[in-house]
Structures are given as C-alpha cells and as structure tokens.
Amino acid sequence: MSSFEGVDVISISDFSKEDVMKVLKTAKGMVPVSAGKKSDRSLEGKILSALFFEPSTRTRLSFESAMKRLGGDVLGFAQPEGTSLMKGETLADTIRMVDAYSDVIVIRHPHEGAARLAADFASKPVINAGDGAGQHPTQTLLDLFTIWEGLGKLDGVSIALVGDLKYGRTVHSLTTALTMFRTNLNFVAPPSLQMPRELIDQVKEKGMPLKMTHDIRDVINDVDVLYVTRIQKERFPDPQEYAKVAGTYRIDLALLREAKKNLMIMHPLPRVDEIAPEVDETPYAKYFQQALNGVSVRMALLSLILGGSK
Amino acid sequence: MRELRVQPIKNGTVIDHIPSGMALKVLKILGISGDVASTVTVAMHVASAKMKWKDIVKVEDRELNPREVDKICLIAPSATVNVIRNYNVAEKRRVSLPERAMGILKCANPNCITNQKEPVETVFIVSSKAPLLLRCRYCDRVLEDIAAAIV
Numbered sequence: 382m383s384s385f386e387g388v389d390v391i392s393i394s395d396f397s398k399e400d401v402m403k404v405l406k407t408a409k410g411m412v413p414v415s416a417g418k419k420s421d422r423s424l425e426g427k428i429l430s431a432l433f434f435e436p437s438t439r440t441r442l443s444f445e446s447a448m449k450r451l452g453g454d455v456l457g458f459a460q461p462e463g464t465s466l467m468k469g470e471t472l473a474d475t476i477r478m479v480d481a482y483s484d485v486i487v488i489r490h491p492h493e494g495a496a497r498l499a500a501d502f503a504s505k506p507v508i509n510a511g512d513g514a515g516q517h518p519t520q521t522l523l524d525l526f527t528i529w530e531g532l533g534k535l536d537g538v539s540i541a542l543v544g545d546l547k548y549g550r551t552v553h554s555l556t557t558a559l560t561m562f563r564t565n566l567n568f569v570a571p572p573s574l575q576m577p578r579e580l581i582d583q584v585k586e587k588g589m590p591l592k593m594t595h596d597i598r599d600v601i602n603d604v605d606v607l608y609v610t611r612i613q614k615e616r617f618p619d620p621q622e623y624a625k626v627a628g629t630y631r632i633d634l635a636l637l638r639e640a641k642k643n644l645m646i647m648h649p650l651p652r653v654d655e656i657a658p659e660v661d662e663t664p665y666a667k668y669f670q671q672a673l674n675g676v677s678v679r680m681a682l683l684s685l686i687l688g689g690s691k
Numbered sequence: 692m693r694e695l696r697v698q699p700i701k702n703g704t705v706i707d708h709i710p711s712g713m714a715l716k717v718l719k720i721l722g723i724s725g726d727v728a729s730t731v732t733v734a735m736h737v738a739s740a741k742m743k744w745k746d747i748v749k750v751e752d753r754e755l756n757p758r759e760v761d762k763i764c765l766i767a768p769s770a771t772v773n774v775i776r777n778y779n780v781a782e783k784r785r786v787s788l789p790e791r792a793m794g795i796l797k798c799a800n801p802n803c804i805t806n807q808k809e810p811v812e813t814v815f816i817v818s819s820k821a822p823l824l825l826r827c828r829y830c831d832r833v834l835e836d837i838a839a840a841i842v
Contacts, residue, residue, distance in 0.1 A: 392831065471809050494804035494829025498811060513802050515830055579833070 385685035389500040390508045392516040393554045398561040405526050407681035407690050408674070414450050415676040422452030423689035430483035431457030432475070432499075433510070434466065434490040439650065439672055440510045440519070444487050447679035451689060456483065476502040485687060488512075506686050514550050520649060521554040523678040527671040528606055531645045535559075541567035541600045544610035544630055544655060546576040551649045552610055556580050560587050567592045567600045571626045574616065597630060602639045607632065607665075609648045609655050633657040637665060647671050697732050703751040705773040706763065711736055713767050714746035716838045720762045721750065729753065742769065762795050764788055766838045768823065791816055792825060796840045803830035 385403070389395075396404075413419035429448040433441050436459065445455045458464055466475060472495060479486055480503045488499050489510040496509030496516070511517040529535050540559065542552045546568055556576065559566060560583055568576045572595060584591050594600065601607075609632060617623035631654065632646060648656060648668040660666050684690040709717055714733050718724075723731055729752040739745040754774050755763075763770055764786035774782040794812035798805050805813045805827070814828035825834045834840050 472804070472807075473810050490804075491802075492804040492807055493800060493802050493831070494827065497829045498804045498809060501811070512804075513830075 386688050387506050388686060389506050390518050390682060391496050391500055393518045393521045393558045401525060401558065401561060404522055404678065404681050404685065405529050407685055408526050408677040411677040411680040415680055421450065423684060424448065424451035424453035424687055427453040427687050428483040429453055429455045430479045430486045431455055432479065432486065432488045433457065433459050434461045436460050437489050437511065439675060440489065443675035444510065444679050446676050447683055451680055451684060472498060473502045480505050485683065508682065516554055517550055518554065519679055519682065520551050521558050523671065523675045524555050524647065525558055526678050527647060527667060527674050528645065531667060532605055535562040535564065537563060538606060539565040539604045540606040540608060541569050541604040542608045543569040543597060545574045545612045545616065546570040547574045548616065549610045553580060555608065557583065560584055560589065565590045567604060569594055569597050569600060571595050574612065597636065601636060602641065604644065605641065606645045606647060609646065611653055611655055630655055631657060632660055634659050640665065697734055697749065699778055700749050700751050700775050701778055703749065703753055703775050704755050705775060706748045707771045707773065708742060709746040709748065709767045709770050711744035711746055714748050716766050717748050717763055720841055721759060758795060760784065760786055761789060761792065762841050765792060765841065788817055788820055795842060796825065796834065797842050798827045798830060798832065799834055799840055800827065800830050800832045803827060805829050
C-alpha cells in the first residue's frame with residue numbers, strides 16, 4: 382500500500398516490509414503523545430466504532446486511548462450482550478449500520494474471517510482487533526515495534542518463539558511478519574505444540590536460518606528475544622502431562638543466568654505462570670512495555686488511515 | 692467389428708480425461724445419483740495414451756453450466772468437457788482453473804464467518820496449482836479435502 386489513507390487492516394500479510402516500517406516509524410513519533418507528554422489533536426471530529434463481540438481488556442482500552450489521545454471520539458460496545466446481534470442480526474447488517482455512524486471501525490469477533498467480511502460491507506476502513514483463532518495484526522505490529530525499539534533493528538535479530546506454537550495466533554502472525562526481515566528464528570515447543578508445517582515452510586522458503594527444539598536451554602544463550610506464550614491446559618487430555626510440559630517452559634532467574642545481557646523477554650499477556658514474577662524486576666522483562674506500546678502503534682495506524690499522518 | 696464398450700451419444704456432454712478414480716466425484720458434482728431421466732455412462736480405469744489410466748463420464752441430454760465446469764476443474768483439472776450436438780462435438784472445452792473459486796466450496800473450518808448465517812458467498816483463492824491449494828479468503832485456512840468441500 383503506497384498510502385495508508387482509508388485502507389483496511391485485516392491481516393499482517395497485507396503489509397509489505399516498507400508498510401511495516403512506516404507504521405513503526407510513525408509509532409515512534411507517537412510515543413510522547415501516548416504518554417500524555419505531548420498533545421496531538423489531529424483526529425478531532427473523527428469517530429471510531431469499537432465493536433467488541435468478544436471481551437478484551439488490553440486491545441479495546443488501548444484503541445480507545447489511542448483515538449482519544451489524538452483528539453478523536455469512540456463509540457461501541459465491549460460485549461455483544463444487549464446489542465442487536467443477540468436478536469439475531471447478521472454481522473453484515475451491523476456493519477452497514479455502524480458504517481454510517483463513524484469514520485473507522487475496529488472489530489474483535491469470535492469467528493475467523495469476520496473482519497474481512499466487515500471490510501466487504503463497510504465503506505469506511507476496518508481494523509481487525511482479533512478474529513477467533515485468526516489474525517490480530519495490531520498485536521503483531523506492536524510486537525515488531527517493541528523489538529525494533531528495544532534493539533534498534535529487526536534485520537539480523539535472533540528470536541525464540543516459546544510455548545504453544547501450534548495454536549497461538551500471535552506467534553503465527555509474528556512469524557509471517559518476521560519472514561519479511563532477515564531474522565534468525567528459533568521455534569521452542571513440545572513436539573505436540575510445534576509450529577504448523579505451513580509456517581515452517583514459509584520460513585524455509587525465504588532461506589532464513591531456523592532452529593527447532595523442545596528445550597529452551599538449547600537457545601537461551603544465543604537469542605536476543607524470547608517471545609513467550611502461554612501453554613493452555615485444555616490442549617492436554619492428561620493434567621499430569623500438562624504440568625510436566627508447562628514446567629519446562631517456565632522462565633526464571635536460574636534459566637536467565639545463561640542469557641545474553643541485552644535479552645528481551647516478551648509475552649502477549651495475559652501470562653499465567655510461564656514467566657516467574659521474579660523476572661519482572663529484571664531489565665530483561667519487556668512485556669509490560671510491550672503492552673504499553675500498543676497505544677503508540679494503534680495511534681500510528683489510526684493516524685495513517687484517517688489522514689492525520691502522511 | 693469391434694464392439695464399442697461405450698456408445699456415442701446424440702446430444703449431451705462427454706467429460707473425458709478425468710483422473711482415474713474421480714468419476715464418482717464428478718457424478719456427485721453433477722448431482723447424479725440414482726434417479727436420472729437420460730442415460731449416464733461411466734467408464735472407470737480406461738487405458739489412456741496421455742494419462743495411462745483415466746475415467747470418462749457421458750451424460751445424455753444435458754449441457755453443463757459454467758459453475759459445474761468450475762467445480763469439476765477443482766477435482767479433475769486435466770479433464771476435457773465436450774458438448775455433443777447431433778453426434779458431433781459442438782464445443783470442446785478444457786477446464787481451466789480460475790484464480791478464485793466463488794460460491795462452489797464450503798469452508799471446512801466450522802468457525803469461519805462464512806459458515807455462520809451471513810449473506811456472503813465463499814471465496815477460495817488458488818494459492819498453488821500443482822498441488823492444488825485453495826485458501827479461504829475469509830479465515831485463511833487451506834482446504835484439506837477439496838472434493839468433500841464442493842457444494
């Protein structure tokens with residue numbers, strides 16, 4: 382996309398490397414505004430519709446904060462209860478209506494492909510804030526922003542994705558995005574939760590270095606970024622098996638003794654016990670910063686899409 | 692005189708060069724089960740110079756619509772569809788894979804938005820021709836069993 386004005390943001394695959402960099406650079410300029418240290422009213426008079434058909438704390442609040450920091454307004458709902466959806470209205474009809482009320486639509490929905498469908502029926506730009514197990518492109522962009530901000534680059538960075546790589550949508554989108562850059566990827570997961578074949582092929586096709594292992598100690602002294610995800614209990618029929626697997630992917634100070642000095646630990650949150658609380662106080666812990674970055678990145682997108690930034 | 696296993700037809704359609712074993716799936720696409728008004732001839736595992744073995748389906752008194760031809764293409768991309776009028780081949784069509792298959796497949800992902808009650812046709816993007824890979828435009832999933840997904 383040569384210009385972002387009016388475009389839909391449905392999947393990270395719709396972005397080129399240049400598009401990603403444009404968002405990241407714009408987001409960097411937004412940091413003081415997102416922190417309330419600088420004022421920007423460039424989206425004054427614009428309205429964002431936040432349609433959250435599924436609950437979300439971080440994503441919804443950071444979109445609201447982003448829009449309001451830029452002087453815009455927000456309307457919408459945080460769960461489908463009480464909306465016409467509960468009366469059996471189709472998503473297509475809801476979108477046709479909301480399209481007339483606002484300038485940009487942000488949607489989170491339990492069904493995969495919902496954002497693409499919304500974009501088909503809306504004349505205004507649609508931003509996907511997560512569709513079922515599908516895409517969540519703004520999460521991917523804030524992940525990239527966090528790495529880029531923290532290390533000053535994306536090319537040449539060595540990243541380990543850890544945990545449930547089979548079902549985790551954030552690691553799938555992040556992998557797709559990282560293939561745009563010359564990164565060294567490490568997939569660390571128990572064999573039953575390894576990255577889907579399709580994504581492994583995607584990395585191999587690009588000729589990128591890839592290491593796959595079930596043991597985090599194989600990569601801990603070698604990587605710049607540990608991107609940790611939650612291993613969900615419900616993926617295991619046997620609770621004992623879960624406890625065994627989950628325990629081996631716990632990041633604690635003992636494990637970090639072997640880590641590089643400038644290692645960044647990231648996590649899309651919420652975490653359960655894959656990162657020990659003792660890690661929170663170390664300089665490695667970047668997961669709260671990562672969540673905060675969501676506001677700057679979403680400001681950048683809103684600003685580019687609604688014409689506040691060129 | 693050599694006895695023909697399959698008689699020429701006067702009017703109708705001959706679908707030739709179907710990959711061996713796919714004839715019954717072609718019948719399914721055409722909605723041909725037990726109750727037919729005209730003759731339908733199915734030849735399976737026929738020797739072929741081009742393909743070694745092939746299947747052939749002849750349907751009398753029926754010409755296929757483009758949608759049916761598109762569906763056949765998804766499971767038998769090598770097939771040829773000949774329209775017969777008065778014992779002559781009136782049209783010879785090689786099926787060709789479209790870039791997008793619209794409204795002829797059901798997404799296998801039950802959680803895909805196209806499987807909810809929304810007013811949309813399914814759209815599958817051909818992401819590879821050999822092997823044939825079809826990706827749902829909405830949920831991004833690749834169809835694993837194409838024949839089973841044809842509606």
